[in-house]
Amino acid sequence: MRRFRLGDVECDEEDEAFQGLVLQAHGSKVRLLCLCRPSGIPMYIADIGSQLVVKRMPLTGGDHDPTCPSHEPPYELTGLGPLVNTAIKLDASAGIASLKLDFPLSKQTGSRNGIATTHAADSVKSEARKLSLRSLLHLLWHEGGLTEWTSRWTGRRHWWQVYHHLSQAARMMEIRGESLGERLYIPEPFRADDKAAIEQRRAGKLSGLYQPSEGRKKLMLLIGEIKEFGSARSGKQLVVKHMPGFRLHLEEAGWRALQRRFETELRLWESGQDGHLIAISTVAGSAGGLATVNEIALMAVTGQWLPMESVSEQRLLDHLARSTSKSVKGLRFNLPRDQPIANAILPDLKPKPMALYIVPAGADATFETTLRDMIAARPDLSAWVWRVAEGDLPSLPGLDEENYRSTGPSRSPS
Template structure:
């Protein structure tokens, strides 16, 4: 059981007195300390409905003890490593992360940018010192603690919890000097009986998108689950779940590039109705005042909202989902598919935390050499490797 220090008092995680203490600390902007380490690790407090949750600070997971539920694997095992200190700059004093983005949040004219991540040279794209649109989605997912899973949470993670986690994470991220949460729109859970009220709140949240006489249009970032796409008279319409009355327009050329770039994600989503297809877009209002996508990236996730890339990763995640042990999914961020990352980690594996790697059948010598270097750099972790091209999945640590 975790213990927290709030002011001079110490509270076990399950004590009834903790909620009252967290409510007071929330109003006074006091940070609790997680006592998994002797000196404590600073946390922040989030409110979900009328319940208070203690959440880890941006990119602080490596400071926690591996046995702590707030622990995260080392940055170097995922695509986050190359971004820390440049594309993502952590301010420990304020508990925020300043993000440098490689996509625009405003535009002049009517030309649409396109499907993000269509570079023919992903390794070059991976060297970018700015956060890509997909990278931002991965960072939100990781900092929202949505990459973590244990079978004890089965049935407890729906869109309402996902949305709350993303918005909480965004409040601790800065872009262009302001809070990411000010320009991030995540649709709330749709309820037909509250349709008018939900529409009014959405209109208020998107009011800044209305074009001004200056000619430069502001863009916002949307994260939502794809419901379907439909033909339009010109281009396509993207329908987002929980926002059925507010389709987003997609240019024909963008749609074609999207289908090419995300062919694997779209094929997996079409084959398995239990999967979630997550879209992150920059969008604004077109000349007719309709919401139009400027750039878009996609991410496929399991029924438990854990992202994955290949059918082999999906099989591993399905096995991990049945365990009462905590697992943490590694994400690619800006890195290209030709560079290895950890698929998942088991922080509480004994005698040491385990890093689980899935090597694609098409991996070449460079990939294998990079993987060997990654494993050598972390001797304190047990390496588990599955090469699907060589046979069945090995036993888990």
């Protein structure tokens, strides 16, 4: 349980007076402080679908005491580490993260669309300096808290929650002084009885696509769940859930590049029962009110909306999904697949939090060396390693298995 201070008033989050304190902090210039540390750590009040929620400021999870619910596992175990203070810079007083992107948000009028999946997003070169399209999606997912899971939330995470948490995270980020929230469209959960108003809001938000200024066209960012890749005379029509009537055109060359570059994501989506496929795209407007993909990246997520990048991760997440122990999914951001990351972290495990690592079949000696160094650098965490080439998922000691029923054979940890 957290304890907070506002001005000179202190209270626990379970006290009756707490909601009053939150209301007072909302819209006030004074920051609510989490008192897990004596000096207090500034928090902000988020409006999540008309409910006020106390959230940590971007990238401040490491400042909280390890026992505080606002604490976050160390960033250097995932692809986020190399980006902090380089591609992502935090203005601590405003609580706003400013981002450097390695893809454009405008283009010359009359120019053709680029190949949709430009940038080897995981190339080593761009690792630390700028965010790729996929990295931006990973950052929003991470900051929105959508990488966290416990089985207590089973059945309680839907597009409604994803939409609100991503939107809130985007409001805490800016690109060259412009709020990311202004440049990003995420379809709101569609309700037939609110159709006209929803379509009007959508048209308003996307209207910038059709107003070039000084010879340049503005591109919008779009994040949505893919319903299907519909056929078109050439290329594909992307059908996005919660956007009935909206079609996003992807040129043939872009579609071919997408299939190559995101083959794994497409396979995971096609083979899964309850997973979803998330797209992030820069979108350009063209004559006649059409919207066209300029650049696109895909991310496969589980039924719990947890990002996965391989069949092994899918297997691990499926296992963790049924445990009451909290888990935090680690994301790759710009890092290439031949580098280890903590695929997940169990922050509340006793006696120590545990980092979970998957060594893919075919990993080379460099992978193992880097992994050994990563584990050695964090003696405050225990490590669990699954070498896929050696067999099925080893057992996970200490995991709270209250709601857990094993579906597969388990082995002793390697």
